[in-house]
Amino acid sequence: MFPFIIRRTLGAAVTLLIIAAVTFFLFFAVPGDPARLACGKVCPPELLEQARHNLGLDQPLFAQFVAWLVGIFAGREYEGLGHCPAPCLGYSFVNRAPVFETILDRLPLTVSLTIGAMIVFFTFGVATGIVAALRQGKPLDKIASVSSLIGASVQIYFVGTLAMYFFVYQNPIFQQPRYTPFTENPLAWAGGLLLPWLVLAIIFTANYTRMTRSTMVEQLSEDYVRTARAKGMSGRSVVMRFALRGTLTPIVTILGVDLGTLIGGAIITETTFGLQGIGQLSIRSVVNSDLPMLMATVLVAAGAIVFFNIIVDILYAVIDPRVRLG
Structure with a gap:
């Protein structure tokens, strides 16, 4: 390894x-x-x-x-x-502040937004996809398929704007989205980002539900799964020990891409909810022609994608040891 x-x-x-x-x-x-x-x-x-x-x-x-x-x-x-001081990415053209310090100041918000949303949409997406695959052709499967199609068709700025209007301004069920450092107040941290997490989950859960369902259906028809059933293993053991392991490979792929994209390309999400993270910083850098800051945000986005690709490769090796031989 x-x-x-x-x-x-x-x-x-x-x-x-x-x-x-x-x-x-x-x-x-x-x-x-x-x-x-x-x-x-x-x-x-x-x-x-x-x-x-x-x-x-x-x-x-x-x-x-x-x-x-x-x-x-x-x-x-x-x-x-x-x-x-190192790591030195230069000084901003706008406020003459070190670029790296500004990036560090904005990065925790974007990371919190990404990780929280990932936990929600990955959990619900994979769970819903497994249930839909096990109930293939039944009403629950059809409901999950239709819901996934609708969720994959909407955009963050549309759902986010509606959610802000109905659940923050008209009916204050959720807090106004804002960022509080986790170390200061974990409850305020979660409460201020809960609505963005749920909106992102609506959109991303659809993809994970569809991918999990289709892959799980294929895995359940494999010979080794039928052999496990023939040996008398329970349905839960067959799903968790055999079918789910084969299902996770494509799921991990899209998860790594999505995490890198959310951290590096959170422009629309942060703009919709008025959050000041890396996405908003990149927009201001373009508007103000702040080249050092713009270069830094590009490197952060690229670094996030490369980093999560490494994590995906490692998870591949854990799920399927044959990958290490490549």
Whole structure:
């Protein structure tokens, strides 16, 4: 198992390096003057030159990339701004604050939103899919299929807006969505994010219900499942020990993708509920042409997807040991 994890980790590191290079050259190789954006609209020539030096624009493009990459791991000196400790992603063009500190300030909200919603939609989606597969063709199966189709057809901004109107403003059943650190007040943390969790669960549960049902139906018809039944094993043992294990492989795949997407692309969710996480930060970075902040949010999104892909690979190896041989 350990060599398998090492191989996947090294592959992920190479992937992140490529993504970092593409991100850097994409933002700094396009036409325009980042130094002018960093300095502001009214910028004396000496400050413009200082900004150009801080961004490394007085060096070749490849040297700029190397200096930026080294700064992530070893820190970097900025003239007029002082030392940026590692991991240094630069200073924001808008508020001159270290980009990494701003990311750390917003990241807990986005992670809380993602993990809480994942627990809800994964639990309900897989459970509903299993029940629908075991009741194939019966009314409960048909209800689950229709509900899944409806849930997969709606969008977060539509369901979220309706939920805010009916359950927060008209009938205050839920709290106004807000973020409270878990360490300060766990109940306030859960209460402020409960409505976004449920709205995300409505949409994502549909996919997990359909995927679990279809895969479980296939697994229940496999020879090894029929053999287990022929040996006299109970229905629960057959489902939990054999059929469910084969069902989890595609479920884990979409779970890893969804988690990475939710953390890296929470723009619509956070905008709908007025939450200030990584998604809102990326929008403001685009509007304000804040290149260091925008590059950082892109790297966070890419890093989240790569990280959860590693987790998926490890779970594959746990579920099916044959994967380790690949």
